Amino acid sequence: MNTTSFADLNLAPEILKALAESGYITPTPVQAQAIPIVLEGRDLMAGAQTGTGKTAAFALPILQKLLPLASTSTSPARHPVRALVLVPTRELAIQVEESVKAYAKHTRLRSLVVFGGVDIKTQTPHLKTGVEILVATPGRLLDHVEQKTVQLNQVQILVLDEADRMLDMGFMPDLKRILALLPKQRQSLMFSATFSNEIKKLSAEFLIHPKLIEVARSNATAENVTQKVYLVAQADKHALLAQLLRGSDATQVLVFTKTKITASRLARQLQREGVSADAIHGDKSQLERIQALDAFKQGRVAVLIGTDVAARGLDIDQLPMVINYEIPSAPEDYVHRIGRTGRAGASGTAISLVSPEEEKYLKEIEKLIKHEIQKENAIAPHPAARAERAPRGEHHERSHAAPKKPSHDPWFDKPYEPTVSATTENKQLERPVSKPKKEVAAILVRRQS
Numbered sequence: 001m002n003t004t005s006f007a008d009l010n011l012a013p014e015i016l017k018a019l020a021e022s023g024y025i026t027p028t029p030v031q032a033q034a035i036p037i038v039l040e041g042r043d044l045m046a047g048a049q050t051g052t053g054k055t056a057a058f059a060l061p062i063l064q065k066l067l068p069l070a071s072t073s074t075s076p077a078r079h080p081v082r083a084l085v086l087v088p089t090r091e092l093a094i095q096v097e098e099s100v101k102a103y104a105k106h107t108r109l110r111s112l113v114v115f116g117g118v119d120i121k122t123q124t125p126h127l128k129t130g131v132e133i134l135v136a137t138p139g140r141l142l143d144h145v146e147q148k149t150v151q152l153n154q155v156q157i158l159v160l161d162e163a164d165r166m167l168d169m170g171f172m173p174d175l176k177r178i179l180a181l182l183p184k185q186r187q188s189l190m191f192s193a194t195f196s197n198e199i200k201k202l203s204a205e206f207l208i209h210p211k212l213i214e215v216a217r218s219n220a221t222a223e224n225v226t227q228k229v230y231l232v233a234q235a236d237k238h239a240l241l242a243q244l245l246r247g248s249d250a251t252q253v254l255v256f257t258k259t260k261i262t263a264s265r266l267a268r269q270l271q272r273e274g275v276s277a278d279a280i281h282g283d284k285s286q287l288e289r290i291q292a293l294d295a296f297k298q299g300r301v302a303v304l305i306g307t308d309v310a311a312r313g314l315d316i317d318q319l320p321m322v323i324n325y326e327i328p329s330a331p332e333d334y335v336h337r338i339g340r341t342g343r344a345g346a347s348g349t350a351i352s353l354v355s356p357e358e359e360k361y362l363k364e365i366e367k368l369i370k371h372e373i374q375k376e377n378a379i380a381p382h383p384a385a386r387a388e389r390a391p392r393g394e395h396h397e398r399s400h401a402a403p404k405k406p407s408h409d410p411w412f413d414k415p416y417e418p419t420v421s422a423t424t425e426n427k428q429l430e431r432p433v434s435k436p437k438k439e440v441a442a443i444l445v446r447r448q449s
């Protein structure tokens with residue numbers, strides 16, 4: 001148990017004030033370990049679970065180090081980019097910069113976020129005024145470099161956040177181009193929730209004699225997240241999801257699908273059933289994504305359905321429940337997805353709906369997290385009902401044998417019509433997350449022996 005306080009970490013009063021205002025009382029373990037190392041000027045390779053307070057672990061010492069360089073001058077030349085934080089997704093970029101801004105609010109240091117998917121021209125004037133801390137996705141940063149709206153030759157500190165994800169998403173060529181633009185003399189910090197061999201290789205390439213910290217066992221899932229698996233036919237997943245949503249006390253539920261099309265379809269289906277749901281994925285415009293996320297954070301949308309793109313960046317305080325409508329084929333993604341709940345000490349529930357075809361992925365996940373997840377069988381009560389629902393089930397989408405369908409299926413525009421009405425005495429149906437107008441088939445759940 002660490003008893004360090006933020007004041008023990010040699011942070012300036014203006015930073016401590018902002019932390020107090022953010023409601024932070026004690027540093028999280030990754031903060032307690034990382035902050036002194038970064039202040040010392042060492043390179044760092046940090047393996048930390050999602051939701052452990054990684055952002056402040058690098059942002060606070062960066063602010064502390066840059067404080068003497070803060071300037072009141074309006075000249076852009078007095079505000080060169082001194083710290084560059086690279087992140088893989090737009091959502092994460094926005095959230096990291098929001099945190100930096102909150103921690104820096106009593107300092108004169110400026111921060112900015114740039115990411116793709118929005119008009120580059122809207123970012124240019126802000127960049128031109130000069131910022132000390134720039135949070136960016138790699139592609140958009142390079143666009144700005146090409147347009148000469150940013151210079152990176154005074155960067156003293158580089159942060160690669162979610163480095164494993166950057167690797168997965170194929171950012172290596174962009175990263176190498178960016179690195180070539182930075183001064184050789186600099187401090188580099190790398191954060192990664194998972195510690196694959198590739199990540200270790202990457203760290204050997206980018207970091208110089210790094211200090212290694214690993215706060216929790218790498219690849220472990222947050223201990224305060226209760227995990228559960230329902231073994232269920234793909235065709236029954238929608239009914240089970242609706243049932244789980246209605247049976248849950250959770251006011252906010254994040255649902256993950258593998259594909260964008262399933263996310264959109266599921267959102268539409270749930271909306272028709274009276275659940276306030278929305279989808280967030282890479283095909284949505286940046287504005288739509290931000291609006292959906294804001295509505296979810298403010299509680300106007302109870303169920304947010306997303307693909308893995310959404311998994312990384314989202315930081316929603318006290319998110320009580322995550323449901324994997326489909327489990328990811330990359331086991332690391334499971335860790336990231338369920339890391340959306342149980343953040344910063346809060347408890348959470350992570351439920352996965354696993355079809356027989358997905359059980360192989362489940363085995364991989366259990367191998368990675370090094371424990372078996374509790375399983376229950378979920379079965380539709382009437383086989384006939386299932387057969388009737390099957391043609392409209394989501395299983396078409398990912399079935400390898402499924403014939404190619406026309407891009408527009410008129411079925412999607414029809415209102416959802418349940419085939420079996422729910423048993424109202426089922427206790428699970430009594431507390432809806434939002435009031436459904438229609439019932440969907442009740443699924444029987446049996447604990448697996």
Ligand code: AMP
Nearest residue numbers: 024026027028051052053054055056344
């Ligand atoms: P992160 O892992 O950086 O995404 O942080 C996860 C969540 O924990 C965010 O909501 C932070 O605002 C919050 N957080 C970070 N550090 C602390 C702290 N020392 N005390 C309380 N909450 C924190």
